[in-house]
Amino acid sequence: MTTSVLAKRSLRSDTIHYDAIIIGAGFGGIYMLKKLRDELGLKVRAFDKAAGVGGTWYWNRYPGALSDSESFVYCFSWDRELCQEWNITTRYLTQPQILSYMNHVVDRHDLGKDIQLETAISSAEFDEENSCWLVNTDDGHHYSAKYLVTALGLLSATNIPNIKGLDQFQGQKYHTANWPEDAALEGKRVGVIGTGSTGCQVITAIAPVVGHLTVFQRSAQYTVPVGNGPLSRETIDDVKRNYDAIWKQVRDSRLAMGFEESVVPTMSVSAEERQNIFQSAWDIGGGFRFMFETFGDIAVDEQANIAAQDFVRSKIAEIVKDPETARKLQPSELYAKRPLCDSGYYATFNRENVSLVDVKANPIDEITSKGIRTADGVEHELDVLIFATGFDAVDGNYKRIDIRGRNGQSIKDHWKDGPSSYLAVSTTKFPNMFMILGPNGPFTNLPPTIETEVEWVSDLIGFMEENELACVEPVDGKEQEWSETCCEIANQTLFAKTDSWIFGANIPGKPNSVYFYMGGLGAFREILDSVKREDYRGFKFKPVKTSNQYAQQGRH
Incomplete structure (x- = not known):
């Protein structure tokens, strides 16, 4: 298919033109809008089908909704002044607290004027002749943009x-x-x-x-206690005073959760000490802390994993009064x-x-x-x-929009054997489309990973603008290479041995595939930095053609 039906719409007189269109107004969409509009000077429009900003935190208003990352790292780090000003009160954040924070960020930076709510994107197709994306909304309006950024969220497409x-x-x-x-x-x-x-x-x-x-x-x-509760004034002051050190540790760590991950082997300590360490983690609370701050091998060594299993099962037997109910509640699978x-x-x-x-x-x-x-x-x-x-995770929302790249190929067909990417931010045959939290990105606390990806994508777009480049996409084979890297790392963990949404197992008929990079945020950042230093290794660029009708429109 050399000329798609949608591509013919490039000549429509009612098409509204932007430099970049962002789909989604959660953490990723908000920060992407800020970077492209305020730092690169681009004309940008973000769309969201919701009636308000917040992404997953707009929709998930169920009783008890709570972050499982601690409040001091479940936020934007890029607004240093706001980190100092914002009133942190509890160890973890409820849904209303997070949504209030996100609305405050949008108001503080005057982002709302460039966010179009209650508008769903129905289709997006790459126009090869003009090196731009043609985007249609469900209310019948037509848009074009050189860049398309999908900030759709990992956990957004609901599963019933x-x-x-x-x-x-x-x-x-x-x-x-x-x-x-x-x-x-x-x-x-x-x-x-x-x-x-x-x-x-x-x-x-x-x-x-x-x-x-x-x-x-x-x-x-x-599951272990969350340990939520009010924070002391001393703790809050300590977090704000140590802002730089905290965020450096977060960015260099594996999980970006704001604590030092243990490297101590579970079986290197006595049974008594092991019990004491688990008990201390249970008392403090936090799921990721229990698995990764106690010992360094619970997720990779079966003997270590069994020790953690046994501790949690003993707690269930201790807490639940009815023996038959306790038996039903006790898992028998890996803690992975x-x-x-x-x-x-x-x-x-x-x-x-x-x-x-x-x-x-x-x-x-x-x-x-x-x-x-x-x-x-x-x-x-x-x-x-x-x-x-739960959700049809990672690629679920992509399949609910008619997204087409070169030669009209749909993303559904491109990902028929499972979603893939190059470095989580780009995919072959879909030029100038950048994904925030795309397939095979880090399995971490999400805001720091979102910041990492948004900043990297923004730098790449800035590079293209400075060098008058029309489009960019991964070199053939790079996507497969990254998938193999992610698969190799995942198979070193026990996570790969369990049925989980992390691998698509919760959706009948969905390919059992690797959906995350499990090497950690620090290692992921190093890879992105090396690719950028080497003139965006693994990407191919196309220069701007002077005949391009959109390039002729000039900077907005």
């Missing part, structure tokens, strides 16, 4: 499992990522499907207010998924109004008009059914 009878249910159905403001749970019979990070949070939060809560558990989880933390998850099952259904042993047979019928013939009657069933 295809369960028999789904449409029969006569009560209220909610997905945690589309939580309505008028959701009423008080005194209701509520069922929750899903016990991942979101499930643990919402189950713990709503149990005290619902009439009865039935938890439908497919996979038992290892996203490390979870909670605000009293296991203790919630001691409540008289909470019951647990193990749907691995007793599967859901059908959703009925009254509730859920399990394989044992029991119909669990419900007023409200909550899906805490």
